[in-house]
Amino acid sequence: MADSDLITRAAAGDPAAFQALVERHRSMVYRVAYQFAGNHFDAEDIAQEVFIKVYRSLDKFRQDAQLSSWMYRIVMNACIDHRRRMLPSGSAPFGEEAEHKMMNTAEERPGPEDHAYAGELGEVLEAEIRRLPPGQRIVFVMRHHQGLKLGEIAEALGLAEGTVKRQLHAAVHRLRDALNTANVTAGERA
Amino acid sequence: MRCEVQTGGTIELYFYGELPLAERAAVQSHLAGCAECRQALEDLSVIRAALARRPDVATPPGGDWSGFMRRLDATIAAEPRRDGPADAARQRTFIAPARPRLAPYLAIAATLAVITFGVLAVLRRPPDVKTTVRNVSETAPTAAAAPGPSVQPAVLTTSPDPGLIAVSGRHFERSKLVVLGLTTKTGRQDDWAYERELATDLLSDTRLYRLAAEERGMRSLADTMGDLELVLLQASMSDQPTEASLQQLQRLIRRRDLLAKMDAY
Numbered sequence: 001m002a003d004s005d006l007i008t009r010a011a012a013g014d015p016a017a018f019q020a021l022v023e024r025h026r027s028m029v030y031r032v033a034y035q036f037a038g039n040h041f042d043a044e045d046i047a048q049e050v051f052i053k054v055y056r057s058l059d060k061f062r063q064d065a066q067l068s069s070w071m072y073r074i075v076m077n078a079c080i081d082h083r084r085r086m087l088p089s090g091s092a093p094f095g096e097e098a099e100h101k102m103m104n105t106a107e108e109r110p111g112p113e114d115h116a117y118a119g120e121l122g123e124v125l126e127a128e129i130r131r132l133p134p135g136q137r138i139v140f141v142m143r144h145h146q147g148l149k150l151g152e153i154a155e156a157l158g159l160a161e162g163t164v165k166r167q168l169h170a171a172v173h174r175l176r177d178a179l180n181t182a183n184v185t186a187g188e189r190a
Numbered sequence: 191m192r193c194e195v196q197t198g199g200t201i202e203l204y205f206y207g208e209l210p211l212a213e214r215a216a217v218q219s220h221l222a223g224c225a226e227c228r229q230a231l232e233d234l235s236v237i238r239a240a241l242a243r244r245p246d247v248a249t250p251p252g253g254d255w256s257g258f259m260r261r262l263d264a265t266i267a268a269e270p271r272r273d274g275p276a277d278a279a280r281q282r283t284f285i286a287p288a289r290p291r292l293a294p295y296l297a298i299a300a301t302l303a304v305i306t307f308g309v310l311a312v313l314r315r316p317p318d319v320k321t322t323v324r325n326v327s328e329t330a331p332t333a334a335a336a337p338g339p340s341v342q343p344a345v346l347t348t349s350p351d352p353g354l355i356a357v358s359g360r361h362f363e364r365s366k367l368v369v370l371g372l373t374t375k376t377g378r379q380d381d382w383a384y385e386r387e388l389a390t391d392l393l394s395d396t397r398l399y400r401l402a403a404e405e406r407g408m409r410s411l412a413d414t415m416g417d418l419e420l421v422l423l424q425a426s427m428s429d430q431p432t433e434a435s436l437q438q439l440q441r442l443i444r445r446r447d448l449l450a451k452m453d454a455y
Contacts, residue, residue: 022262026255031248040251041394044258051262055269121240143206144241150208169199176233 003067011058018058022051028146029075035141036079038130049078072148072156076138083134121182128178132171139164140171193226201227205234251398252353257405351406355455358399358411362452365392365418369448372425372439382425382436389425396422414455417446 001020009017026047033046053074061070129137142148142156150168154161195201195217203209204217221227250258371385400415424439443449 018266022259026258027248030250031246034247039391039394039398040247041398043247044250044261044398047258048262048265052265052269055266120243121236122244125237125240126244144238150203150206165199165203169202172199172202172234172237175237176230179233179236 007058007061007067010055011061018055021054025071026051029071032072032075032141032146033079035129035145036134036137037082038126042082046075046078046082049081050074053078066155069152069156072142072146072153073158076142076157079138080134121179124178124182125175128175129171132174136167136171136174139167140175143168193224195220195224195227196230201230202234205231251357251395251402252351254351254353254402257402350408350411354399354402354406354408355411358403358415359455361392361395361399362414362418362455365396365422366449366452368392368425369418369421369443369452372421372436373443373449375436386425389422393419393422393426411455414448414451417448417451421446421448 001017003021003024006017006021006024010021029050030043030047033050034040034043037043037046050071054071057074061067129140132140138157139153142153143150148156150161150164153159154164157164200209200213200217204214209217217227221231249255368385368389371388372382375382375385396415396419400412400419403409403412403415421439421442424435424442
């Protein structure tokens, strides 16, 4: 059965249709959530939040829209909401400026130099991805891990393509810096 | 001065195949004379290759969705009722839809059964870690999590979840880096910074595994995870690590016999 049919039936109150929808998309959602959060505990919270939002928004889904775009937007919002909840109490952002700052502020976690000697290059990069500001992180995950084109990401996130391009560039720039900082650049590993 | 193809982000678009044909050809000829852009491309290839080797995590630990689905089901059940025409005849929960009102009572009965059986098992066994790990009655995930037309009691079997045991074993291997590290340190300041950092990384997964083990009634595994969680929590919370706080952690590890318990997996 097509996704759009499942959504119609789920919106009409058919629990089996909603279950089928969840089972069909839960791996994609969990994968993005894990890549964003870096651990199972937070990934599960994010994925739960996504499907609850999907359930609440079944009536709002436009049949002519792409389900994947709709779902990605919900995933991204859930990731950002999760990040917002992780902020210390009293420091929740209010207003556009604070929101922009939160989206573009790097996580305070151990840097690549701290991880480098732990061994694998992939671990160094994953740690650095988790330190990226949420906006850069979600764009990088969607482009690099999910293989979405910039135009698709822009559509899914409701952003201008130029903004997505800048976020990707900034993310890649930081990851390349991490490689250099960790002294594990391509040349040294070859 | 840095190359504009790189600072403008064009090199990433080239790498990801996002450039129109004409621009792509232009970048290709540019690459022949620009070492900076060639290095950028090589870095991107290294990043792609390194990330491709990382495990693809698309499921909860052990590939077990039952806990996830149960939790989602419970939340959805608490949502306001949908006004669809089929609603009157259907349940809102999508897991175990046949007799949902019995589910809480069955869960309580099952929990009581697990506690009773667990207490009996402990009273009848010597505190041998390896024996306890393998023999204490452990339950399978609740049958109510599986999609299907009927409800089954949450606890019916006594077999442990092999998937959870396998991932727990791997988690203990990783965690030993911290525990062994802590037990061998002498307490000089910053000497155990790496262990504290790793403890922070491992803490949330430890908690998740403990909850999963508790949920399945795998008591000895849950206890070991709980002990590990306590050690990791105290290690990661030590903002100003002192010799005293390290010694306290070392005593905790010894008192709980944590390494031996982890070795059992």
